[in-house]
Amino acid sequence: xYIFPIKQKWRAYVTEGIIIACVIMYMMELLFxxxxxxxxxxxxxxxxxxxxxxxxxxxFLHSPYDPLHIFFNMWFLWIFGQDIExxxxxxxxxxxxxxxxxxxxxxxxxxxxxxxxxxxxIPAVGASGALFGLLAAFGLLYPRRKVFxxxxxxxxxxxxxxxxxxxxxxxxxxxxxxxLTQTPYGVAFAAHVGGFIFGVILTYLFRLxxxxxxxxxxxxxxxxxxxxxxxxxxxxTPYEEEEEDYFW
Numbered sequence: 141x142y143i144f145p146i147k148q149k150w151r152a153y154v155t156e157g158i159i160i161a162c163v164i165m166y167m168m169e170l171l172f173x174x175x176x177x178x179x180x181x182x183x184x185x186x187x188x189x190x191x192x193x194x195x196x197x198x199x200f201l202h203s204p205y206d207p208l209h210i211f212f213n214m215w216f217l218w219i220f221g222q223d224i225e226x227x228x229x230x231x232x233x234x235x236x237x238x239x240x241x242x243x244x245x246x247x248x249x250x251x252x253x254x255x256x257x258x259x260x261x262i263p264a265v266g267a268s269g270a271l272f273g274l275l276a277a278f279g280l281l282y283p284r285r286k287v288f289x290x291x292x293x294x295x296x297x298x299x300x301x302x303x304x305x306x307x308x309x310x311x312x313x314x315x316x317x318x319x320l321t322q323t324p325y326g327v328a329f330a331a332h333v334g335g336f337i338f339g340v341i342l343t344y345l346f347r348l349x350x351x352x353x354x355x356x357x358x359x360x361x362x363x364x365x366x367x368x369x370x371x372x373x374x375x376x377t378p379y380e381e382e383e384e385d386y387f388w
Contacts, residue, residue, distance in 0.1 A: 154234045155221035159214050162200050162267060169204045176201065180263035183249035199241040201265035213267045220274045227281055228346055236277065236342050237270050240335045244269025247334025255319045262324065269331035272308065276339030279304030281347075308336045 168175055181198035185191045202210035225233035248269065252260050278285070283301035298306070311332040318324055 150226055152222040152225040154230050154237070155217060155225050158200075158221070158237065158267075159217060162202065162210060162214060165200045166202055166204070166210050169201060173204065176204070176263065176265065180265050181245050181249070182261060182263050183252040184260040186245065186249040187253050195242045195245045196238065198245060198263075198265050199238075199267045199270050202267070203265060209266065213271060216271050217267065217274070220271070220278045223282060224274055224277050228277075232346055236273065236339075236346065239342060240273025240338050241267065241270030243338035244272065244328075244331040244335030247337070248328050248331035251315070251330035251334075252324075256322065256324055258322070259324050264328050264331065266328065266331075269328065269335035272311075272332045272335035273339030273342065275304050275307065276336045277343045280340065280343045304336075308333060311336075 165175075179194060179197035179201055181194040182191070186195065202213065221233075221237075224236070228236060245264070248264060252262075279301040283299060285300045286297050287300050287303045289296050289298055289303055289306075311329045314325060314327070314329040315333060318329065
């Protein structure tokens with residue numbers, strides 16, 4: 141997924157803050173490698189009720205041996221995080237991000253303990269579980285937004301909801317292959333799937349009040365436009381109103 145954000149007057153403070161925090165933690169990993177042992181998530185410890193703080197701390201860490209890990213994760217967050225934070229608001233976006241990351245970690249721990257028990261002591265780091273929650277939200281909130289996906293050697297323009305399904309589908313295939321071969325491939329595919337599932341659930345929950353209080357005979361799209369006209373801070377241009385083509 142390689143698209144470029146459009147400069148906006150509105151600031152995604154939480155998205156920017158998470159990126160800054162991840163970069164700072166990455167520098168600390170390089171300077172003080174033992175920090176990984178303290179803050180990385182280990183499946184067998186989580187399901188034993190130990191070191192539960194790693195459910196949160198692991199999503200601010202990235203592999204110190206692979207700079208592309210943090211680069212692509214932060215790029216992904218910058219691309220999708222801004223629009224979703226604008227839609228949900230700062231506080232709800234932070235809740236959404238952290239909750240998706242925590243559920244992704246729990247799902248990963250359960251998957252490893254259940255299907256790959258021999259590897260349950262391998263630590264996991266990275267924001268990708270939370271990011272797949274954002275991907276799910278983006279696919280639901282902006283289903284017709286075009287995303288340019290790179291499938292070597294092709295670049296394909298896809299609707300966001302189609303890209304989300306294709307991307308998470310690939311993760312499911314790799315999960316199945318890990319079970320069949322009893323070999324982890326070095327990527328927490330289960331965390332990606334878990335984050336995506338929880339992202340779908342949270343998106344519906346966070347948008348539910350808006351749907352409930354809409355007039356029963358008025359389409360949700362028209363209701364949202366009415367909300368925008370009375371000062372919602374996340375819709376500033378007609379272009380954005382046209383983008384409100386919700387998946388539901």
